Amino acid sequence: xxxxxxxxxxxxxxxxxxxxxxxxxxxxxxxxxxxxxxxxxxxxxxxxxxxxxxxxxxxxxxxxxxxxxxxxxxxxxxxxxxxxxxxxxxxxxxxxxxxxxxxxxxxxxxxxxxxxxxxxxxxxxxxxxxxxxxxxxxxxxxxxxxxxxxxxxxxxxxxxxxxx
Amino acid sequence: xxxxxxxxxxxxxxxxxxxxxxxxxxxxxxxxxxxxxxxxxxxxxxxxxxxxxxxxxxxxxxxxxxxxxxxxxxxxxxxxxxxxxxxxxxxxxxxxxxxxxxxxxxxxxxxxxxxxxxxxxxxxxxxxxxxxxxxxxxxxxxxxxxxxxxxxxxxxxxxxxxxxxxxxxxxxxxxxxxxxxxxxxxxxxxxxxxxxxxxxxxxxxxxxxxxxxxxxxxxxxxxxxxxxxxxxxxxxxxxxxxxxxxxxxxxxxxxxxxxxxxxxxxxxxxxxxxxxxxxxxxxxxxxxxxxxxxxxxxxxxxxxxxxxxxxxxxxxxxxxxxxxxxxxxxxxxxxxxxxxxxxxxxxxxxxxxxxxxxxxxxxxxxxxxxxxxxxxxxxxxxxxxxxxxxxxxxxxxxxxxxxxxxxxxxxxxxxxxxxxxxxxxxxxxxxxxxxxxxxxxxxxxxxxxxxxxxxxxxxxxxxxxxxxxxxxxxxxxxxxxxxxxxxxxxxxxxxxxxxxxxxxxxxxxxxxxxxxxxxxxxxxxxxxxxxxxxxxxxxxxxxxxxxxxxxxxxxxxxxxxxxxxxxxxxxxxxxxxxxx
Numbered sequence: 001x002x003x004x005x006x007x008x009x010x011x012x013x014x015x016x017x018x019x020x021x022x023x024x025x026x027x028x029x030x031x032x033x034x035x036x037x038x039x040x041x042x043x044x045x046x047x048x049x050x051x052x053x054x055x056x057x058x059x060x061x062x063x064x065x066x067x068x069x070x071x072x073x074x075x076x077x078x079x080x081x082x083x084x085x086x087x088x089x090x091x092x093x094x095x096x097x098x099x100x101x102x103x104x105x106x107x108x109x110x111x112x113x114x115x116x117x118x119x120x121x122x123x124x125x126x127x128x129x130x131x132x133x134x135x136x137x138x139x140x141x142x143x144x145x146x147x148x149x150x151x152x153x154x155x156x157x158x159x160x161x162x163x164x
Numbered sequence: 165x166x167x168x169x170x171x172x173x174x175x176x177x178x179x180x181x182x183x184x185x186x187x188x189x190x191x192x193x194x195x196x197x198x199x200x201x202x203x204x205x206x207x208x209x210x211x212x213x214x215x216x217x218x219x220x221x222x223x224x225x226x227x228x229x230x231x232x233x234x235x236x237x238x239x240x241x242x243x244x245x246x247x248x249x250x251x252x253x254x255x256x257x258x259x260x261x262x263x264x265x266x267x268x269x270x271x272x273x274x275x276x277x278x279x280x281x282x283x284x285x286x287x288x289x290x291x292x293x294x295x296x297x298x299x300x301x302x303x304x305x306x307x308x309x310x311x312x313x314x315x316x317x318x319x320x321x322x323x324x325x326x327x328x329x330x331x332x333x334x335x336x337x338x339x340x341x342x343x344x345x346x347x348x349x350x351x352x353x354x355x356x357x358x359x360x361x362x363x364x365x366x367x368x369x370x371x372x373x374x375x376x377x378x379x380x381x382x383x384x385x386x387x388x389x390x391x392x393x394x395x396x397x398x399x400x401x402x403x404x405x406x407x408x409x410x411x412x413x414x415x416x417x418x419x420x421x422x423x424x425x426x427x428x429x430x431x432x433x434x435x436x437x438x439x440x441x442x443x444x445x446x447x448x449x450x451x452x453x454x455x456x457x458x459x460x461x462x463x464x465x466x467x468x469x470x471x472x473x474x475x476x477x478x479x480x481x482x483x484x485x486x487x488x489x490x491x492x493x494x495x496x497x498x499x500x501x502x503x504x505x506x507x508x509x510x511x512x513x514x515x516x517x518x519x520x521x522x523x524x525x526x527x528x529x530x531x532x533x534x535x536x537x538x539x540x541x542x543x544x545x546x547x548x549x550x551x552x553x554x555x556x557x558x559x560x561x562x563x564x565x566x567x568x569x570x571x572x573x574x575x576x577x578x579x580x581x582x583x584x585x586x587x588x589x590x591x592x593x594x595x596x597x598x599x600x601x602x603x604x605x606x607x608x609x610x611x612x613x614x615x616x617x618x619x620x621x622x623x624x625x626x627x628x629x630x631x632x633x634x635x636x637x638x639x640x641x642x643x644x645x646x647x648x649x650x651x652x653x654x655x656x657x658x659x660x661x662x663x664x665x666x667x668x669x670x671x672x673x674x675x676x677x678x679x680x681x682x683x684x685x686x687x688x689x690x691x692x693x694x695x696x697x698x699x700x701x702x703x704x705x706x707x708x709x710x711x712x713x714x715x716x717x718x719x720x721x722x723x724x725x726x727x728x729x730x731x732x733x734x735x736x737x738x739x740x741x742x743x744x
Contacts, residue, residue, distance in 0.1 A: 010347055013296070014284055025289050055474070062471035068293040068313060071347040164346060 002031070003057050004076040004083055004154040006162050007046040007064060011037055015044065015069040022067065028052065028060050032151025043071065043164070047083075047154045072162055080157035086124070086150040087132045088114075092143035093121040102142060109135045120145055166338050171300045171331035172197035175264065178307035180207040181339040184235050186226060186598055187211070187264075188219035192239025193279060194266030197331035202237075211598065211627060214619035216243050218591035220250020221617065224259050225592030228578045229553055230599045231384060233260035233314045240266045241279030244325075245286065249585055251321045252290035256582025257405060258382060260319035262310045263287075269329040270298060283325040292320030300333040308343045317350025318469040319382060350468065354485035359494050362440070362464040362481045367501050369438035370509035371516075372398040375421065377450075378405030378581065379443015379467060379487050381574040385409065388491035389442065393417075395498055398510065399517050401429035403444050404566055405581040412570035418517070419526070422450040423718050424563040427525035427727055428517055433458050434724035435516070441465040443487040446476040447582070456723025466490050525716040525729065526567050534709040535684050537561065537636045541568035544606065544634060547691040552604040553578060553596045557589040557613030560642035563714045565608040587616030593631040594623060604695065606632045611661050612641040621674040624701050632694055633703045635667060638710045646713045671703035681706045 009015045016035055023030050031049040038045045050060060057075070065073050076083075093099045093116075102121055106113055109131070115122035125135050129152060136147070156162065169177065175198050179187065188211045191199040202210050213219040216238045223234025234254075238247055244265050254261045268277040284296045293313050295306050303326070310322040366372060374396070380389055386409045393400050393416050400410055401421040410417050421429035430452075433439065439461045444450070451457045454476060462480040465473050466487055473482040483490055528538045541564050544552075554569055555578040556562040562579055571577045578596060580588040593607040614635055624631055636642075644659040668678030677700050681690045687706065694702040715730040 014288075017285070018288065021288055059471060059475060066469065066471050068345070068348050 001054070001057070002049065002051045002077070004081060004152060005048045005050060005061065005064070006074050006076050006154050006156075007048070007070055008038070008043050008072040008162060008164065009046060009067075010069040010071060011042050011044045012069055016046075018067050018069055019046065019048070019064065022063055023050075026059070026063065028056065032149075034151045034153055045162075047152055049152050071164055074156065074162050076154045076156055079160065081154055082157060083128060083152045083154045084126055085129055085132050085152050086126050087135070088148040089123045089125065089136070089139065090120050090145040091123065091139065092119060092145055094119050098142070102139075105135070105138050109138070111135065166336040168334050169337045170197065170201065170334050171303055171326070172201035174300070174303045174335065174337050175307065175326065175331065176201040176205050176208060177337055178304055178339055179235065180205070182307070182311050184208050186595075187235040187237050188213055188222040188226075188595070189237030190216050190219060190239070190243060192243050192266065194240035194268055194328045195237060195243070196266075197328060198237060198264070198266065198326075210237070211594070212623065213591065214622050215617065216246035217250050217587065218594075218617050218620045218623065220247040220261070220263065221253065221585075221588050221591035222595040222620075223261055224250060224254045224588075225555060225578055225595030226599050227254070227259050227261055227595070228257075228592070229575050229596040231382075231575065233262050233311060233319075234595060236261065236263040238263070238265055239279065240268055240283065241281045243279075244281055244283045248286065248290065249587075251287060251323070253580045253583045253585045253588060254321040255290045255292065257378060257580065258319050259321065260315040261321040262307075262314050263321060263323045265323060265325045266331075267296070267325045267327040270327040271329070273327065283323065287323045290321070291323050292318075294323035294325065296325045297327070297330055300330050300335040303330070303335070304337060304339050305343070308340045309345065312343050312345075313348065317348075318472075351484055352468075352486045352489055354466070354483045354490035354493060356493060356497075358481060358483045359490060360497060362483055363494065363497055363501060365438050365462055365464055365481060366396065366440060367498075367504040368506065369398070370506055371435060371437040371513045372396070372440070372510065373432045373436040373438075374398050374400040374440045374442065375402070375433065375444055376400070376406040376409055376442040377403040377444025379445075380406050380409040381443075383443065383468070383487040384574070385442070385488035385491050386574050388488055388495055390414065391495050392491055392498070395495065395502060396505070399428075399432045399514070401425070401432065403447070403450050403581070404579070406444065407566060407577045408571035408574040411572040413572060418521070420566055423452070424567065424714050424716065426521075427523045427716055427729075428520035430718065430724040430727055431520045432517055436461045439463045441467075442491065443467060445472045448476075451476065452718045452726075453721050453723050456725070458724070523729075525727070528712070528715070528730065531709070532684060535681070535687060535706055537564050537638070537708045537712055538568050539684065540634065540636060540687055540706055540708065541565055541608065543688050543691055544608070545569050547688065547695055548604050548606065552576070552606045553593075553600065555579065555589045555592040555596060555605070555607045557607075557609045557616070558584045558586045559610050559613060559644075560638075560646065560712075560714050561608050561610040561613070561636040563643075564636070586613040589613060590631070590633065591617050591620045591623075594620060594627070594629050597629040597631050598627070604632070606634055608634045608636065610642060611635060611637040611639060611664055618670075621671065621676060621701070621703075625675040628699065629701065630697070630699050631701050633701070635703065635705045636708050637664070637667070637705050638708045638712070639664060640710060642712075643714070649713070650719070667703055667705035671701075676701040676703055678703045678705065
């Protein structure tokens, strides 16, 4: 099953390598991994999307918790949660028809055109993985120059927070 | 006023304030400031090894025998890579160790400088944690963290990498008495409701077994464990790593389990209805084929590492915490509930267990002409009155030592169980002998293993370490040969040790005493003579039966109920008898 695991870890050099190394060493899957600092500069927040049987997920959370740099961990999938992904897509937009078509699709999906050149549009799309995928599907007839996805950022719903 | 010291002196002061007696090391460029600081140190004694792998194993042996962290000091680059085997050995067996490594100066890191290696990177998969110190004012705090992490929770090796320039800068020295880490707070006390649930299962058992591992030794749980075993009076077995926590002479002890464990231990594991695992991690050499592992049992597992629980085998009642703390609490709760034990059924169970015991699965064919390795270990046990610290390398000799040296106390059996490191035995014995200079320290080894860290014979001379080396010499990598005999149609590919040295002359050239023993009736006398020389290292090269195999055995991929016994000779043909 697909899981979204959220971690707070010490903002130390090498902390990311410890997490990534754990996944390769023990043969766990990583679908996506994002990491950045938080409002507390001593902490980094990481969202890992992984998949595996319940037993594998249990081991993943235990092994992550065992890393000395991991301060706190939550499997967001266990409760209500929100997941959002950012995608940047550069598409070929040469003719007026193509430009209209892309503009219409971006409007429908509530995305934005963030850069325009003579021959390309760069689009920004935020949303659940499903929505981002659906947008890419809708662009099937358009020539994609480049696709960049952030992987999922996750947060739990309601009062519960992953904080120290 | 705090002292203003050089980084190198801060390192040495930290070791002193941590109460470190010995460090094992080898100097080199990036570590020279620290070595300079050691020059003036009386409190911390440095043991100069002959190869950095030996330093790590010696510190490891010291740690296993004393329970205190072993300390290593090496230089950058090859100094570090040479210790990797030793660090990984300690990691697999959860041995507390602090490894201080010199690093090239900060400004050169990443430049492929002379003797540069990414120490934090190459050691990461085999350490509990590691640090690269980039600021001289952080040395003391980092050293404290290193010792705290290494020796608390599930112990393990911690590497502290210090660039050379950091060791020449100065800072005020203050060694923190305590350290708090928000990201690391190992759980010690067990949950008392979980303990009660575990007792529910234990007292209700009809066919119980107690299975203990290295965790029981590491947490010094022997007294509580003996108390528990004596109260429950249940069949009890131990992994290779746990030997000695329950005395071999305890009437409820069935001996070791696993691939070369006793028949009664493995069958009890297979047939039991309730299993209590104490500091044991269900390693593949213990469980055999997981699909066939203990099919009818409910398991209560005590472990300080939550990730060890339910990793390989599903567990009914997990109890996270220190083995000793939990067993003490378990004993306390159990005292009021002993009456609930189903003695009638447990007695019946014991009858079955006794019938397995009667198979005498460790029996071997005695001989008047060739020396049987098992016979040597038994004689060694007699001559040392079972009081020796026994280190070993890896292979057949290791298994015979575990099977036939009846350990009465924990921390006496010192071997590389998890990683299975040949070359461990001799340097580990040095660490043990330093910790216990008055005690008997024996390294049981083989002609292949001993050659992997042989150079440490020189260290033994320098520091007057009267280790006794018992070399079970069959001129083969015995365990490899055994597997080739069983599973590769006797194609003995590269397992024959051609061109062995004359070990007697070799020992003599290192300044020690060498003895060669070739007949069974000379074994006891030679051992007596060797152990009589209390202040000398004696290398006993004992020429043993080349064809002897370790029995009983569970072949890889088989279950506990599929043990293979010593074949009976029928017209010279080797029969493999399988009892189910």
